[in-house]
Amino acid sequence: MSYTLFHADSAVSVVPLILLRQLNIAHEVVLVEYDDIAARKDLPAVRRLLAINPLAQVPTLLTPDGISMSESTAIVLYLLHEHGRGTPWDLEKLTRAQLAGFYRLMVVIPAVVYPAIGYEDFPERYIVVPAENAEEGKQAIKWMKAGGYQKLGESYKLVESILSDFNKRAYGADSEATTIKFALGTQTATALDIMLAVTVHYAPHPRPKWLEENCPRLFASASSTVNIPGIVDAFRESVHLKPFIRD
Ligand SMILES: N[C@@H](CCC(=O)N[C@@H](CS)C(=O)NCC(=O)O)C(=O)O
Structure with missing residues (x-):
């Protein structure tokens, strides 16, 4: 089985x-x-x-x-x-500090970012419009979509600020200046990087420009992950998941 x-x-x-x-x-x-x-x-x-x-x-x-x-x-x-034991994805390889950052973001993404995607993409799911108010309903859905777009941006900026704060606390204030390839400052990608590499594809439009301008750390680490041989194939196979592929 x-x-x-x-x-x-x-x-x-x-x-x-x-x-x-x-x-x-x-x-x-x-x-x-x-x-x-x-x-x-x-x-x-x-x-x-x-x-x-x-x-x-x-x-x-x-x-x-x-x-x-x-x-x-x-x-x-x-x-x-x-x-995962003994593989490059083993969580045992993470330090205590990295593990704390890992668990936090692994929950923040589905708890904060994914719902915001829904508010922006499917506002009609969150509002019940009585038949006699169909016209006002259309307007309300437009406002909800605009609010969803704002919330979406805020949720990505939250992830950026968590990454930035984590890296400062874990590696010192100078870490901003160093080139940290992956989200938690690890030498190889973690499962969080996979999660972020997929999540960046639902960032506010225009993608990937919005993310590069507003969330440079997230943009850099997720772009590194997307392009890892073996991982990049999953993005190539997808219709909409191509903007972060480098080639
Ligand atoms: N919190 C869930 C979110 C999964 C989710 O909502 N997936 C979307 C597709 S990206 C879905 O299946 N939507 C179906 C629906 O809402 O009808 C997770 O992290 O897996």
Whole structure:
């Protein structure tokens, strides 16, 4: 029995997809269309997904024991726990300080950044417009989208400030001037870098310019990760995840 990953092109499920590949874990991918799951279309793959996750989210991962897992951070931590020991992705390699930064950001991303993506991309999901107020509803959705865009920018700037503060505290004030390749100042990428490398693709438009101008540290470390041989393939395969590829 192997893992089964429910995955949609250009979705957050690219994170566990990269990790499954990096850790050489046997897995099957069930590809779903994002629009089909959002519309709950009556299709075999969508029915299979709904049966194990009522929110029909990607990623959803079925473990070899038949346990359904959602939430990218939970999935990443589980895969590292089960298969990461002794690999370049082993969390044992991190210092205490790096581990603190790792856990904080692994939760901040899905708790703060991902919801803001939804406010901007799908404002209509968060507002119920009575039929007789259809016109005002359109205006309200426009305002909600504008507010979502603002929140989205704030959430990326929050990640930038956490990275900047972390690096100053962990490595001293001069660390700003040194070239730190990966988010937590490690020599090789961590699973957090994979998470950030995917997350940067949903930053405010224009991408990648907005991120480079507003979040230079995040931009630099995520661009390094996107372009790692073996990881870059997952971005090349995706329709919308190309702006950070260097070539
Ligand atoms: N907090 C979740 C977010 C996953 C998520 O919302 N994924 C989106 C695609 S990027 C999704 O499946 N949306 C389906 C829907 O909302 O209907 C995680 O970190 O895995």
